[in-house]
Amino acid sequence: MNCPNCRKGVMEQKDDMIKQDGVSFEIFHCKACGEEIMTMKQLKELATKYRELRKAKDVTFAKWGNSIAMRIPSDIAEEYDIIPGKHGTLTKGKEGFKVIPLS
Ligand SMILES: [Zn+2]
Missing domain, CATH: 2.10.260 (Pemi-like Protein 1; Chain: D)
Incomplete structure (x- = not known):
């Protein structure tokens, strides 16, 4: 997938993390311009993790x-x-x- 922002870079999948919540996720990243894009599948996976986190309890x-x-x-x-x-x-x-x- 080519970058829809700069049209030069190739979008590469990488793992990232929202440190304050301890939630990891996948995202597509352009090394040329830094644009980051999530597919609907990646977005749904992240939303599922946050739904689970909302049900979580403090220990x-x-x-x-x-x-x-x-x-x-x-x-x-x-x-x-x-x-x-x-x-x-x-x-x-x-x-x-x-x-x-x-x-
Ligand atoms: Zn780009």
Whole structure:
């Protein structure tokens, strides 16, 4: 795809991040003039991430021995049947980590 702004550069896909929200996204960037364009697909993916972020809850981290503990809000603990002593799995991801409580 040629740049619709300068018509000289070629639009290249790059990864970028909105640091204050910790949200990563893809965008097309022109190295010649610096123009940045999002396709509808890229825009929809970014909108989906922000919709998920709006549903997100604040959590607090605390020191627990040499580890860090995460305080889970009580409504989330109830919804996912999380009780003290129960186990879960933690997986690392590009933007953070995910915890899946085991049943
Ligand atoms: Zn350009």
